[in-house]
Amino acid sequence: MSAREKITGVILAGGQGRRMGSVDKGLVELRGRPMAEWVIERLRPQVDELIINANQNAERYATFGYPVFPDDIGGFAGPLAGLHAALSRAQHPLVATAPCDSPFLPEDLVERLYRALDAAGAELAVARTFDQPHPVFCLCRRDVLPHLDEFLASGGRKIDFWYATLKIIEVQFDDKEAAFRNINTRDELDDVDRIDR
Numbered sequence: 112m113s114a115r116e117k118i119t120g121v122i123l124a125g126g127q128g129r130r131m132g133s134v135d136k137g138l139v140e141l142r143g144r145p146m147a148e149w150v151i152e153r154l155r156p157q158v159d160e161l162i163i164n165a166n167q168n169a170e171r172y173a174t175f176g177y178p179v180f181p182d183d184i185g186g187f188a189g190p191l192a193g194l195h196a197a198l199s200r201a202q203h204p205l206v207a208t209a210p211c212d213s214p215f216l217p218e219d220l221v222e223r224l225y226r227a228l229d230a231a232g233a234e235l236a237v238a239r240t241f242d243q244p245h246p247v248f249c250l251c252r253r254d255v256l257p258h259l260d261e262f263l264a265s266g267g268r269k270i271d272f273w274y275a276t277l278k279i280i281e282v283q284f285d286d287k288e289a290a291f292r293n294i295n296t297r298d299e300l301d302d303v304d305r306i307d308r
C-alpha cells in the first residue's frame with residue numbers, strides 16, 4: 112500500500128451567518144467556546160496542515176494559532192469561494208474542508224474520505240448520510256484549482272453544479288449522522304446546548 116498523500120485541512124468560516132442574525136458563526140460560543148474552536152479540535156489531528164478561511168474578524172480567528180485568509184473573489188460568493196481560496200493556499204496536494212458550524216464532525220472524516228478518493232481515483236470525495244449529501248465536508252485534489260478558476264470566472268457559484276463537473280465519489284457516513292449536525296439559527300444553538308450536555 113502506498114503512503115497517504117499529505118492533506119491540508121481548512122475550516123470554512125467565511126459566511127455571513129444571516130439566519131443567526133448576521134453574526135460570524137465561527138466565533139459564536141457553544142458551551143462557552145467558539146464553534147470554530149470545536150471544529151479545529153476535531154479536524155487538526157486528521158490533517159497535516161490546518162488553515163482557516165474567514166472574511167471577517169481575521170484578528171480573532173488568528174488567535175487560534177493557524178493561518179487565516181479571506182476569499183479571493185469578493186461579495187460573499189458562498190462556500191465554493193472559500194474552497195477556491197483554500198486550494199490556492201494549501202501546502203499539500205489534498206484539501207479537506209469542514210464548516211465552522213458543525214462542531215461534532217466525525218473523528219474519522221478525513222481518513223474515510225481519503226480511502227474512498229484513493230480507491231476510486233476521484234478528484235473529490237464528499238460526505239453523505241443516507242440520501243443527504245454534505246457538500247462542505249469534502250476532500251479535494253488541489254490540482255482541480257484551474258478548473259474551479261474557470262467555473263468561477265464564468266459566473267458559476269453553486270457548489271453542487273461544480274461538483275457535477277468532476278470525477279467525484281460520495282462516501283456514506285450513515286453511522287455518524289449526528290456528527291453532521293449543523294447549527295444555523297439561535298434555536299439550533301440553544302437546542303444543542305440544552306439536549307446534548
Ligand SMILES: Nc1nc2c(ncn2[C@@H]2O[C@H](COP(=O)(O)OP(=O)(O)OP(=O)(O)O)[C@@H](O)[C@H]2O)c(=O)[nH]1
Pocket residue numbers: 123124125126127128129130131136164166182186187188189190191192193194209210211212247295
Ligand atoms: N468562504 C466563504 N464561505 C462561506 C460563504 N458563505 C457561506 N460560507 C460557508 O459555508 C458553510 C455553510 O454555510 P451556511 O451554513 O449557509 O453559513 P452562512 O452563509 O454563514 O449562514 P447564512 O447566512 O445563515 O446562510 C459555512 O462554513 C460558511 O462559513 C462565503 O461567501 N464565503
Ligand SMILES: [Mg+2]
Pocket residue numbers: 126
Ligand atoms: Mg449560507
